[in-house]
Amino acid sequence: MSMTSTLLESFAKHPQSRTFIPVVDMHLHFVDFLQQTDGFHTKTHPKTGEKVVGLLESMEEGYIQKNVVFGLPVKKKWEFFEPVKPHYYLDDDSKAIYWPSTDEIVASHYLGLSEEESHRIAPTLVGFDPTDMCAIDYVEEMFEKYPFWAGIGEVLLRHDDLTNMTLDEVPRANHPALKAIYEFCIKKELPICLHQNSTSVASDLSAETAGPYIYLHELREVLETHGDDLCLIWAHCGVSRRVNHVEYHTMVREALLEHKNLHVDLSWIVYDDTICEPRKEDTDPHIPKTEWIRLCEDFCDRIMIGSDLCGHFSTHGKTIARYNTLLETLSEKARLNIARHNAERLYFKK
Numbered sequence: 001m002s003m004t005s006t007l008l009e010s011f012a013k014h015p016q017s018r019t020f021i022p023v024v025d026m027h028l029h030f031v032d033f034l035q036q037t038d039g040f041h042t043k044t045h046p047k048t049g050e051k052v053v054g055l056l057e058s059m060e061e062g063y064i065q066k067n068v069v070f071g072l073p074v075k076k077k078w079e080f081f082e083p084v085k086p087h088y089y090l091d092d093d094s095k096a097i098y099w100p101s102t103d104e105i106v107a108s109h110y111l112g113l114s115e116e117e118s119h120r121i122a123p124t125l126v127g128f129d130p131t132d133m134c135a136i137d138y139v140e141e142m143f144e145k146y147p148f149w150a151g152i153g154e155v156l157l158r159h160d161d162l163t164n165m166t167l168d169e170v171p172r173a174n175h176p177a178l179k180a181i182y183e184f185c186i187k188k189e190l191p192i193c194l195h196q197n198s199t200s201v202a203s204d205l206s207a208e209t210a211g212p213y214i215y216l217h218e219l220r221e222v223l224e225t226h227g228d229d230l231c232l233i234w235a236h237c238g239v240s241r242r243v244n245h246v247e248y249h250t251m252v253r254e255a256l257l258e259h260k261n262l263h264v265d266l267s268w269i270v271y272d273d274t275i276c277e278p279r280k281e282d283t284d285p286h287i288p289k290t291e292w293i294r295l296c297e298d299f300c301d302r303i304m305i306g307s308d309l310c311g312h313f314s315t316h317g318k319t320i321a322r323y324n325t326l327l328e329t330l331s332e333k334a335r336l337n338i339a340r341h342n343a344e345r346l347y348f349k350k
Helices: 003-012 055-062 101-111 135-145 160-165 176-188 216-226 248-258 269-275 290-298 316-321 324-329 332-347
Strands: 023-029 064-070 074-076 096-098 121-123 152-156 192-195 232-234 262-265
Touching: 003 316, 023 316, 023 332, 055 064, 055 316, 064 101, 064 316, 064 332, 101 121, 135 176, 152 176, 176 192, 176 216, 216 232, 216 248, 248 262, 248 290, 290 324, 290 332, 324 332
Parallel strands: 023 064, 064 121, 152 192, 192 232, 232 262
Antiparallel strands: 074 096
């Protein structure tokens, strides 16, 4: 079984399939790592005859009011020596390559929506190599071609094993090629979402005596350089596979205190692995730790939730319903801000 199938199975076992209040999913990839998608509208698979759930139907089922949609800037290769076709970046040892056509896929599907449907979707641009000094040219051209982009991201920078699997230079938040992208976002008043691991997967941050977050300075340099002008969303709070710390909430709190326009999302594995207490079974409820509840209350105007699904949406409602226990615990102001108001403010301005 592929790693993506294992992850989706764990989401599918969640006992709830709907949030108790309407939410905005601010982190969903419209395509998977092969650049395939189930699309916006539900259909019947031409070969199997099975129902393929489109994003809009999954949103209805999950009480998801609106959705911020990313492409995926890289495509996983199926290399000739691998006997099984991969679907996730960790399914085998094949490399990943940058894939600008991901934005054309998102754009073509978005243009097929009705006016009412399009108001529920915020498409973002991401199909560029973040180490290419010419990346800004592509961004400017794509914004001229399709003026509807609501932001940039999720830009994949330091990202556990995916970094080593992606051909070309190591991407990082303070790479010179991204300077012009940040300036573009400031000028256009656009949010940018970055996946930037706070540290290396080789660093042991599990003990009280853990060392420093060795990649955090790269993100801090961007925030210090651009001040409060750049609206930056730190995907998963910088958590990734094998990236954790017993006092991780302290580092996130300090970053939010220091940088007034820094936002974070709680999507993907950060919620299960870091924010909530360990669960024995996938069907057990998610119980947020007290320190993270305090963090959400104190910075409720800069925290959002997301599914981080990739191209396939049958588990969408269950994935988002994981957050019910967190939202139920929060005050009404924090609950509404984190569930939808923050994402609406940043991505649904029109």
